[in-house]
Amino acid sequence: MDLPHISSSENNYNSALLHRRLSIIDLSDSGHQPMSYNDGNLWITFNGEIYNYLEIKGELINKGYRFISNSDTEVMLTAYQEWGEKCVERFNGMWAFAIYDRQKQLIFCSRDRLGIKPFYYSQYKEEFVFCSEIKGIRFWFNNQARLNEDKIREYLIMGQVIIGASRETLFNDIYQLMPGHNLTYSITDKKYSIYRFWELGINISKNQSFNFYQDTFSELFKDSIKFRLRSDVEVGSCLSGGLDSSSIVCFGSSEFKKQFNTFSAVWPGTNSDEANYIKIANNHSNSKGNLITYNDLDDFIDFHNKVMWHQELPLAGSSVMAQWLVMKEARRNKVPVLLDGQGGDEILSGYPAYINSYINELFYRLKWQEFFKNRDNWNYNGYSYTKLLKTLIKNKIKKVETNLPITGYQHNLYQAAYQYSLSSKCNFLPVYLKEQIEKTNLPVLLHYEDRNSMAHSVEARLPFLDYRLVEFTVNIPTQYKFKGTLQKTILRESMKPYLPTPIYERRDKIGFSTPIEQNIIFKNQDLFCFMENYLKKSDIWKYGWIDTSKYVKDHLFPLYSLATFIETFK
Numbered sequence: 343m344d345l346p347h348i349s350s351s352e353n354n355y356n357s358a359l360l361h362r363r364l365s366i367i368d369l370s371d372s373g374h375q376p377m378s379y380n381d382g383n384l385w386i387t388f389n390g391e392i393y394n395y396l397e398i399k400g401e402l403i404n405k406g407y408r409f410i411s412n413s414d415t416e417v418m419l420t421a422y423q424e425w426g427e428k429c430v431e432r433f434n435g436m437w438a439f440a441i442y443d444r445q446k447q448l449i450f451c452s453r454d455r456l457g458i459k460p461f462y463y464s465q466y467k468e469e470f471v472f473c474s475e476i477k478g479i480r481f482w483f484n485n486q487a488r489l490n491e492d493k494i495r496e497y498l499i500m501g502q503v504i505i506g507a508s509r510e511t512l513f514n515d516i517y518q519l520m521p522g523h524n525l526t527y528s529i530t531d532k533k534y535s536i537y538r539f540w541e542l543g544i545n546i547s548k549n550q551s552f553n554f555y556q557d558t559f560s561e562l563f564k565d566s567i568k569f570r571l572r573s574d575v576e577v578g579s580c581l582s583g584g585l586d587s588s589s590i591v592c593f594g595s596s597e598f599k600k601q602f603n604t605f606s607a608v609w610p611g612t613n614s615d616e617a618n619y620i621k622i623a624n625n626h627s628n629s630k631g632n633l634i635t636y637n638d639l640d641d642f643i644d645f646h647n648k649v650m651w652h653q654e655l656p657l658a659g660s661s662v663m664a665q666w667l668v669m670k671e672a673r674r675n676k677v678p679v680l681l682d683g684q685g686g687d688e689i690l691s692g693y694p695a696y697i698n699s700y701i702n703e704l705f706y707r708l709k710w711q712e713f714f715k716n717r718d719n720w721n722y723n724g725y726s727y728t729k730l731l732k733t734l735i736k737n738k739i740k741k742v743e744t745n746l747p748i749t750g751y752q753h754n755l756y757q758a759a760y761q762y763s764l765s766s767k768c769n770f771l772p773v774y775l776k777e778q779i780e781k782t783n784l785p786v787l788l789h790y791e792d793r794n795s796m797a798h799s800v801e802a803r804l805p806f807l808d809y810r811l812v813e814f815t816v817n818i819p820t821q822y823k824f825k826g827t828l829q830k831t832i833l834r835e836s837m838k839p840y841l842p843t844p845i846y847e848r849r850d851k852i853g854f855s856t857p858i859e860q861n862i863i864f865k866n867q868d869l870f871c872f873m874e875n876y877l878k879k880s881d882i883w884k885y886g887w888i889d890t891s892k893y894v895k896d897h898l899f900p901l902y903s904l905a906t907f908i909e910t911f912k
Contacts (some may be wrong), residue, residue, distance in 0.1 A: 354528055357442055357449065359387040361780075363797050366391065366679060369574050372411035379419040383444045386422075389474050390459045391435035391568035391801070392806075398432055409515040422450070427524060430539055432807065434569065436612045438519075440472060449527040455809045456522030456685075456779070457538045458788050464516045472519075476654050479516050480911075487513040489912055492869050497904060498888065502658035506785030512655065513911075521780070540809070542779060543770045546817050555818050559811070560836040566808035567594045568679060577803075578603035578677040580668055581631070583619030585830055586683030586692070588845045589837045590805055593628040594681070596840050602629040605672050605680065607664040609635060612857040619845055626842040627883045632675060634667045641864060642869060647906060652797040653790065654911075656904040659860035664792045671737070684791055685806040688784045689815040691771060691823045694851065699771045771820045779812070859899050872900045878906035881912075 361375040376387045392398070395414035402420050403409070409416055414442075421429035427450055430437075432834055436458035440451045452474060453461045463472040464487070471482050480487050486603050487776075492514045497503050509517040519525050522540035527533070567590065571577055579594070581604035582586045592599050604624055608617040615635065624631040649666050650657055657663070672680050687693050778784060795802040805811075818832060825831050828849065838846055863870055876896065877883055882905055883890060893901075 361387040368413035373413035385442040388439035392435040395436040447529045453519045455522045461519040506781040562811045566805040570803040575678050577679040579681040581606045583616035586624040586686030592627045592840045604629045605668045608633045614857045634671045653793045656907040660856045662790050664856045669795045669798040669800045679801045683851045688779050699774045777898045812884040
């Protein structure tokens with residue numbers, strides 16, 4: 343990625359570390375990387391932030407350590423010196439790092455608990471290579487890594503690449519270090535081992551009141567925002583006008599006397615436009631709003647290709663491109679750090695599908711009183727009480743529904759592999775949330791966010807994904823997460839004193855959707871024909887990857903994106 347700051351490297355004959363720095367904490371030369379410690383016995387290259395570095399630094403000073411910089415990177419090296427590989431258990435933040443330990447002749451690598459920061463690796467013969475981008479590894483091995491056809495079929499079946507399901511990537515022999523895992527590579531033996539240091543546990547406590555959960559959530563949320571405001575450069579925020587991002591801006595501005603620069607994608611005259619709510623939140627929090635829209639037909643193809651190249655994934659939808667514009671505008675305004683509400687829906691049960699899971703739980707666990715008590719609230723957002731009851735009484739037959747027109751034999755091949763996501767265990771909310779956070783939904787959103795932000799030298803910080811908040815919120819009893827079909831009850835009530843009334847009372851959910859496909863692709867005949875002709879000449883059309891008889895225009899964008907991805911990276 344083209345970061346604007348410092349490039350440097352450290353070569354120790356049998357190993358080399360290379361780093362491009364985005365300066366956020368300690369802007370001086372003392373914060374440059376690769377950074378050494380203990381007379382050059384330890385070296386680190388590190389991507390991310392350790393938000394509680396000041397607390398860890400204080401603990402280490404009390405143990406007699408001294409520091410020459412104000413960076414979190416030096417704190418990490420010192421923590422490794424003191425606690426070894428267990429140092430990561432003390433970190434609150436997002437990270438992907440590698441420490442070269444000259445004395446032990448090993449490289450210790452780690453990725454943060456939720457996989458906010460990327461870490462890729464590959465080994466060929468006696469060469470072990472790691473990078474924050476797959477392109478770097480492919481370049482090292484002269485682009486020999488072939489596309490992973492199984493992952494391409496996965497995209498066709500599921501409508502996106504399921505990033506969190508395994509260590510596999512879209513390229514054979516290039517792997518991701520999974521979230522919450524450490525990797526140790528022995529320079530002597532030329533072998534690596536991997537182990538998990540964190541997993542989201544499901545441990546529902548039912549002995550506390552709603553007020554207890556509300557108060558505890560508020561304290562954790564406040565602490566999370568406080569940590570993520572630590573910076574030696576300006577911190578702004580994304581703002582969609584929804585409950586999550588508005589809570590960050592309004593709560594943060596009130597509690598920390600912070601005036602935010604906010605950045606928002608708007609779509610005037612469409613159902614996706616939330617400009618009115620964005621304006622309300624900005625006025626309420628005394629924030630300076632920056633609104634971005636997109637309607638440029640001339641550069642659409644180049645725009646898509648650029649975003650896809652940075653993502654190293656085919657784009658499942660155009661919202662990724664809208665997020666790119668938000669990050670670009672933040673950099674143009676010289677705001678290099680943005681808070682964002684990513685993860686709020688996953689930990690707080692914010693998607694409509696979670697309502698179905700909640701009601702299933704009530705029904706199957708025979709909680710009849712609560713099931714029938716809330717029936718008047720269920721005729722909302724397409725959920726009909728009568729229809730739902732009929733569905734639940736039936737003995738459900740589950741099957742995989744493909745999102746794209748994949749051919750039959752490939753559909754059958756993957757039906758069993760993805761049965762887990764539709765199985766009865768996922769009908770019960772906490773387990774379903776764990777699947778969404780660790781395997782299915784959140785990992786791909788985090789990938790999009792990191793690539794879009796770092797492509798513009800912007801650091802995205804995610805208050806809802808403080809691991810303490812995630813562990814606590816996922817394990818809040820289900821009945822406290824909903825009021826009928828009104829979702830995010832804990833967040834909504836916690837933020838009531840801080841939010842403007844129209845946002846507190848919002849029941850609709852637009853999400854980070856865009857009208858790019860409807861308003862740009864489908865309404866411009868030349869652009870539509872160009873994309874469709876490109877698709878019909880591509881490998882996925884010619885070689886039977888899809889059932890062309892089932893193709894409809896709604897499939898065009900994700901299939902075109904896949905076709906250009908294959909052509910770019912094959």
